[in-house]
Amino acid sequence: VPLWTATLIGLAVAIALSFVAPRRFRMPLAAAVLIVPLAYSLPSTIRHERAQARAQERLTSYERAFAPPIHWRDFTPNVRLLAGLREHVPPDATIQFRPGGTLFFESGWLRWEAFVLAPRRITTSEGVDTPWIVLIGESPAKAGMPATRIWRYGNDWLVLS
Amino acid sequence: MPHVIGAMLALATFAPLGVGTLLLCNAWRLAGGILRASLTVFVGLATAAVILPPLVYLNVSPTIPLVLLFGAVALAGGLALDRRRTPRPQRSAQFDLIGMIAIAAPVVLLAIDSFRDRVFAYDAIADWMFKAKLLYLNQPSRFAHPSILPPVHREYPIGLPALEAVVLHGAHGDFGAAQLLYATLLAGLALTIWCMLRPHVPPLVLAAGVSVVLWMPASRSAVNDYADVPLACFFVAGALLLGAWLADEAPGALPLGAVFLAAALSMKRDAITACVVIAVVVIAGAIVRQRSLRKLAIALAAVALSAVPWRIFLAVHHLHETDVGSSRLGANAAQLGWVIRTLGRYLLRREYLGVVPLAAAAALVMLIRGGPRLVAAGVLAVGLALLASLVFVYLNATAGVRYLVYTSGQRTLIPMVLLAAALLPLLVARALRPQR
Numbered sequence: 193v194p195l196w197t198a199t200l201i202g203l204a205v206a207i208a209l210s211f212v213a214p215r216r217f218r219m220p221l222a223a224a225v226l227i228v229p230l231a232y233s234l235p236s237t238i239r240h241e242r243a244q245a246r247a248q249e250r251l252t253s254y255e256r257a258f259a260p261p262i263h264w265r266d267f268t269p270n271v272r273l274l275a276g277l278r279e280h281v282p283p284d285a286t287i288q289f290r291p292g293g294t295l296f297f298e299s300g301w302l303r304w305e306a307f308v309l310a311p312r313r314i315t316t317s318e319g320v321d322t323p324w325i326v327l328i329g330e331s332p333a334k335a336g337m338p339a340t341r342i343w344r345y346g347n348d349w350l351v352l353s
Numbered sequence: 354m355p356h357v358i359g360a361m362l363a364l365a366t367f368a369p370l371g372v373g374t375l376l377l378c379n380a381w382r383l384a385g386g387i388l389r390a391s392l393t394v395f396v397g398l399a400t401a402a403v404i405l406p407p408l409v410y411l412n413v414s415p416t417i418p419l420v421l422l423f424g425a426v427a428l429a430g431g432l433a434l435d436r437r438r439t440p441r442p443q444r445s446a447q448f449d450l451i452g453m454i455a456i457a458a459p460v461v462l463l464a465i466d467s468f469r470d471r472v473f474a475y476d477a478i479a480d481w482m483f484k485a486k487l488l489y490l491n492q493p494s495r496f497a498h499p500s501i502l503p504p505v506h507r508e509y510p511i512g513l514p515a516l517e518a519v520v521l522h523g524a525h526g527d528f529g530a531a532q533l534l535y536a537t538l539l540a541g542l543a544l545t546i547w548c549m550l551r552p553h554v555p556p557l558v559l560a561a562g563v564s565v566v567l568w569m570p571a572s573r574s575a576v577n578d579y580a581d582v583p584l585a586c587f588f589v590a591g592a593l594l595l596g597a598w599l600a601d602e603a604p605g606a607l608p609l610g611a612v613f614l615a616a617a618l619s620m621k622r623d624a625i626t627a628c629v630v631i632a633v634v635v636i637a638g639a640i641v642r643q644r645s646l647r648k649l650a651i652a653l654a655a656v657a658l659s660a661v662p663w664r665i666f667l668a669v670h671h672l673h674e675t676d677v678g679s680s681r682l683g684a685n686a687a688q689l690g691w692v693i694r695t696l697g698r699y700l701l702r703r704e705y706l707g708v709v710p711l712a713a714a715a716a717l718v719m720l721i722r723g724g725p726r727l728v729a730a731g732v733l734a735v736g737l738a739l740l741a742s743l744v745f746v747y748l749n750a751t752a753g754v755r756y757l758v759y760t761s762g763q764r765t766l767i768p769m770v771l772l773a774a775a776l777l778p779l780l781v782a783r784a785l786r787p788q789r
Binding site: 194195196197198199200203206207210215218219220221222223225226227229230232233234237238240241244245248249251256261262283300303304306307310311 | 714
C-alpha cells in the first residue's frame with residue numbers, strides 16, 4: 193500500500209471510530225493518524241541517514257577537501273590538479289584556464305573547482321592579466337608558452353609565466 | 354569539535370537580535386519560558402536574513418560583530434518600546450516535556466549527521482554555498498561580477514549565503530559545522546509550530562505533528578542541499594503567525610509574521626509567489642473576520658519593501674530572470690494538464706509522507722462535520738492557490754516546461770508540503786473533534 197493511501201486509510205478509520213469512541217479517546221486517535229506516516233518511513237529514514245554518515249566518515253581528509261561529491265559518466269576530473277592549484281596559487285590570484293584538449297569542462301566540475309579554490313578567481317577569458325595559467329590537455333612547450341615554473345598533473349599543466 | 358562549538362556560538366549570537374525583534378514586534382509574550390528562549394535564535398536568524406542582504410549589496414560582508422551590533426540596537430529599541438506599552442493579560446504558549454523530546458530527538462540526530470557531512474548537492478556547490486564562502490572570505494561583491502566563473506545565478510537573493518557566512522565565521526570556515534544552521538532552522542520551525550498551535554491542540558497530537566515535520570525525509574535530506582527548505586521554514590512560520598493573527602488577533606503575530614515572510618523572500622525568488630498567495634488569502638480572511646486592514650496593509654507593505662534592495666541590486670547590475678519569463682503562458686498552455694499531473698504525482702511521493710492529501714482530506718472532513726469552516730476553507734484555498742501559482746510559474750518557463758518541472762518540481766513543492774505538515778495536528782484534531 194502506498195504511504196499516502198495508508199495515511200488516508202488511517203484518517204478514515206479514526207473518523208469512523210470518533211463517532212463511537214468516548215470523547216477522551218479522540219485525541220489519542222488523532223495522534224495515531226499522524227504516527228501512521230512516521231511508522232511507515234522512520235526506519236528507512238534512520239537507516240539511510242546512518243549509512244550516509246558512515247560513508248562520510250570513511251573519507252580521508254584529502255577526499256573530503258578535493259574529491260567532487262558528484263560523479264560523471266563520461267568525465268574523469270583531475271583532482272590532483274585541483275589540489276595542486278590550492279597548494280601553489282595564492283588566495284588573491286586569478287587562474288586562467290586554457291582549453292587545449294578536445295574535452296574541456298564539465299560544468300559541474302568547474303563549479304566544484306570554483307568552490308574549492310575560492311577566493312581564487314578562475315576565468316577562461318583571454319584578456320585577463322594573470323601569471324597563473326592552467327593548460328588543459330596541452331604541454332607548455334606545445335602551447336609555446338614561456339614559463340618561470342611548471343607543475344604537471346597528468347595531462348594538465350599549471351604554469352607560472 | 355572546536356568548529357562545531359564555534360558554529361553553535363555563532364548561532365547563539367543571533368539570540369539578542371531575536372529578543373529585540375520579539376520586543377519590537379510586541380510578540381515577547383507569545384511564548385514563555387524555555388520555548389521563548391529557544392525561539393529567539395530562529396527569530397534572530399529571520400531578522401538577520403532581512404537586514405544583512407542590503408549590506409552585502411553595499412559591499413559589506415556579514416560578520417558576527419555585525420550581527421551582535423544589530424542585536425544590541427534591536428534589544429535597546431525593543432526594551433525602550435516595551436516599557437511604554439501597557440501590558441495586556443495574555444496566555445503564553447509553554448513547552449511540554451513531550452514536545453521537548455519530540456523536537457530535540459530528531460534535531461539532535463540531524464545536527465550530528467550534518468556536521469560530518471560534506472557539501473553535497475550541485476545547487477549548494479554552484480550557488481549559495483559558493484556565495485557564502487565568498488562572503489565569509491570578505492569578497493561580498495565577487496558573485497556579482499559577470500566575468501567570474503562559474504556563472505552562478507547572480508539574480509538570486511542573498512539571504513541564505515549571508516546567514517551561512519556568519520555561521521562560517523564561528524565554524525572557522527568548516528562547512529560541515531556550518532551546516533548546523535539548517536538543523537537550527539528546522540528546529541525553529543518546529544518551535545514556532547508548537548508556539549502557535551499549542552493553545553488549540555493537545556500536546557500529544559502536537560508532538561506527533563512536529564515529529565512528522567522533523568522526520569519527513571524530504572525536509573531532512575534536502576535541508577543541506579536546497580535553499581527551498583530554509584525558505585519553507587521561514588514561510589511556514591510567517592503563514593502560521595498571520596493565521597494566528599486572523600484567528601484571535603494574537604499580539605505581535607502580525608508584525609512577526611511579516612518579518613518571517615520577508616526572511617522567506619530573502620532566501621529564494623520562489624518565495625515571491627508563495628508570499629503573494631498568503632497575502633491574498635490573509636486579506637480575504639481579514640475582511641471576513643473584520644480585522645484591521647490598515648495594520649495588515651502596513652505589514653504586507655513592509656514585506657514588499659524588504660525586497661526593494663534586492664530589486665535595486667538587480668537593476669543596477671542589469672540582471673534578469675533566466676529561466677522564467679512573463680509572456681510564455683500562451684505558448685505553453687498545452688502543457689497545463691501535464692504540469693498538474695506531474696506536480697500531483699510528486700506530492701504523493703514517499704519523501705513527503707503523504708501530508709498534502711492527508712491535510713486536504715482532514716480539511717474536507719472539517720467542512721463536512723462542522724468544524725471551524727473558515728480555517729478549513731482557508732487551508733484548502735491556500736493549498737490550491739500555492740499549487741496554482743507553481744503551475745503558473747512553470748507555464749511561463751523559457752527553458753522548457755518539462756525540463757524545469759523535472760529539475761525543480763520536487764523541491765519547489767517543499768514550502769507547500771511543510772505548510773501542510775505544520776497544519777496537520779490542528780486539522781486532524783479538529784476533524785476528529787469538531788469545535789466551532
